[in-house]
Amino acid sequence: MSDWTFKGFHDEFDRHVREQLPWYELATDAAVLIAKHYIPKGGLIYDIGCSTGNMGRNLNGVLLERKARLIALDECADMIRAYQAPGEAITADATAYDYQPFDVAILFLTLMFLPVAERQELMARLREKLRPGGAIIVFDKCVSAAGYEGTVLSRLTWHHKLQSGAPPAEVTEKEMRLIGVQRPVSTAEIAPAVEAFRFADFAGWIISNS
Ligand SMILES: C[S@@+](CC[C@H](N)C(=O)[O-])C[C@H]1O[C@@H](n2cnc3c(N)ncnc32)[C@H](O)[C@@H]1O
Structure with a gap:
């Protein structure tokens, strides 16, 4: 079984993500509402690992109202070609990109796909570039809880996932293809952060400097 990749997957992405993550819309809504609390007039927002533009589409209202600027990054050129949302979409590796000072950075289901060895340095660089009053918003699968509760959450x-109508074979195959490609985030990698959302193994955090 081959490793999971986003390359060549842009056409299927929007359907697939909703099947695999039935709470995707709810989590999107939560991330956007959280972001709204930290976007000033004329602010700069980064959507890191933007895929086809889910965050940008949902941020459109606040971007217009506050005349804020969105820069959306993805390392997968296919995703950037398929990007349909406001802002400037750039093909770039999030771990190597030279960020400008910003007000909000959103990593929505992205950090878990970055190499573990790069995560803490990226988070430190983002914290350095975070303007006062802003926030970094991270939504991801997190390291399982200990003991029996870990089994319950999983x-x-x-x-x-199975209730969403995704064929069970597809759900299982995806899980196997994610081995070593998607590694759940630990709270140590993003600390200090405030948990703002949770669905079983998936959580959302706010990292602010205020
Ligand atoms: C699950 S998707 C993100 C979903 C998206 N944020 C949304 O709102 O639907 C993960 C994305 O991260 C991108 N990605 C993975 N590694 C990356 C890296 N090093 N730099 C930039 N993007 C990366 C993938 O290409 C993929 O599009």
Whole structure:
């Protein structure tokens, strides 16, 4: 079985993500509402790992109202070609990109795909570039809880994936292809952060400097 990749997957992405993550819309809504709390007039927002533009589309209202600027990054050129949302979309590796001072950075289901060895340095660089009053918003799968509760949370995730109508074989195959490619985020990698969202193994955090 080959490793999971986003290359060549842009056409299927929007359907696939909703099947695999039934709470995707709810989490998107939460991330956008959180972001709104930290976007000033004329602010700069980064969407890191933007895929086809989910965040940008949902931020459109606040971008217009506050005349804020969005820069959307993805290392996958296919995703950037398929990007349909406001802002400037750039093909770039998030771990090597030279960020300008910004007000909000969103990593929505992205950090878990970055190499573990690069995560803390990226988070430190982002914290340095975060303007006062801004926030870094991270939504991701997180390291399983200890003991029996870890099993409970993992089954809760599987239960909802299967209930979404995704063929069970597809759900299982995806999980196997993610081995070593998607590694859940630990709170140590993003600390200090405030948890703002949770669905079983998936969580959302706010990292602010205020
Ligand atoms: C699950 S998708 C993100 C979903 C998206 N944020 C949304 O709102 O639907 C993960 C994305 O991260 C991108 N990605 C993975 N590694 C990256 C890297 N080093 N730099 C930039 N983007 C990366 C992938 O190409 C993929 O499009």
